[in-house]
Amino acid sequence: MRLISTKVLQTGMVIGRTIWNEAGRPLLQKGVNISDHSIQRLQQLNIQYVYIDDKISTGIEIKEAIPRELRQHAVNHITSSFNELKKLKGKDVTYCLDQQSKHFAAIIDDLLDNIIKSKEILTVLTDAFLYDNYIYHHSLQVAVYAIAIAKEMHYNAVEIRQIGIGAILHDVGKIMIPQEILKKPERFTNEEYEIMKMHTKYGFDLLRNLHTISLLSAHCAFQHHERLDGSGYPRGLLDFEIHPYAKIIAVADVFDAVTSTRVYRKKMLPSHGMEIIKEGSGTLYDEKVVNAFRRCVTYYPNGTCLLLSDGRRGIVCKQNREHIERPWVRIFQENGEVLKATYEILLAEQLDLSVEKVEVEYLEQVE
Structure with a gap:
């Protein structure tokens, strides 16, 4: 199979990889001949790339480090947990997060187990999975990348678990940001951007009071937008002031953000996303983290x-x-x-x- 832009899809092409919707049901099955209606539907859903089967790509396959069922289970749990948290206030939020934390930890353990056992390099899955809310899928992807980086940097199992939990909850503070800002398709005003930046502090305040989550994991939420040169937020920390866990999540966060479709811009291919990370190495992002990341994520996925x-x-x-x-x-x-x-x-x-x-x-x- 090979990767192709939906802009040039033609009737009769054969889908090479099943596309799944947010409910875990197939939107388009592998092996189906695509129709004009399907092409229009894919474009309406803002799907930029699909895999097709053709003569020149016969036998080329993609093997996933993370099984589809685990991915779907994780996104479903993140979705239900974050939606429940949005309805609560004060101590109820803390109590709910405490109760949910063991489920997040179990997801991280499953991800870690699969990444350790798998010999596959992590592949950016283009639009194989569709989710209504970017934040939920993004939280999972950042956790997957962060775990892979931490493993590559030889952190021990306890540390990787803390990093993974910090990663999967790094954006939990966004439950307190108004939806009209989160889903705004245009550039933020200065006032809106200041409100958005508060998600880091909100997330830290939510997580640091939990008995079931390490304070180090809470700092992942607080510091994942900090940059080595002091240009980040919320506190403009410099290299030596940023926790090593947060440096890992910063790279994972940016890479997934630029290689995912957002309400205000189209996604980049993995090779372009990696170039952005490389350009910031040593100034924005920790060089050791960047080098570890480059060793565990594909530049050019199979089929490219x-x-x-x-x-x-x-x-x-x-x-x-x-x-x-x-x-x-x-x-x-x-x-x-x-x-x-x-x-x-x-x-x-x-x-x-x-x-x-x-x-x-x-x-x-x-x-």
């Missing part, structure tokens, strides 16, 4: 069509754990002509080659 610097085109067919930026590529086009027989190359072994462009709108050969 690439234009190489020598003019050849290929599809990423296998990841290269030793050098994630330079995966295995199935070459299907040379000198502008589609080959009768494809072949594979490992970019890490051909350092004279570089990726010129990610081509999610390539349409020359569709079977």
Whole structure:
């Protein structure tokens, strides 16, 4: 299968990967021939990319580190918990969070168990899962990335658990932000932005009073928007003042934010999101965290069509754990002509080659 923009989808193309809605039911099943109505529906839902099956991508698959059932269970629990918290005030919120914390901890344990056991590099799943509220899916994704980073940095199990809980609850303070601001499709006014920034303090105040959650996890909510150069918020902390856990969640948070569809902008491909993180390494984000993150998340997911610097085109067919930026590529086009027989190359072994462009709108050969 390969990744393709919904802008260039055509009737008759075959869906290569099931798209699931927020209820965990299939919106479009793998193997279905797409219709004009389905294309319009996908575009209305603001789905930017889907996987299709065609001749040049036969046999290319994506293996997930996190099972779909666990992902759905986690998002459902985050959704119900946050919605319940929104209805409460004062001590009732604290009591409810205390009661819910053991469920969040269990989710983190399951995620950690799967990430430790899995040999798969984490893959950004484009639009394979659709959720009505960005915050809920974002909370899960940040937890997944944060756990993977912490594991790569050799934190112990207790520390990774604290980081994971801090990550999955890093935006809990947003339950106290007015919905008209959270879901505003335009740029915030200065006043609205100041209100939005308060979610970090609200989250810290909610979590630090809990008996069941570490104060270190609470600091993840408080500090995940702080930056090494002091340009972050809420307190403008500098490098040495920011807790190491918060430095991990800062990277996970930004990467997921830019690679997810938001009400005010479209998502970026993983390679573009990673470039943003790399550009901030050492000034905004901790360099050790960034390097660890680069070792555990795909730049170019399997199925991504690439234009190489020598003019050849290929599809990423296998990841290269030793050098994630330079995966295995199935070459299907040379000198502008589609080959009768494809072949594979490992970019890490051909350092004279570089990726010129990610081509999610390539349409020359569709079977």
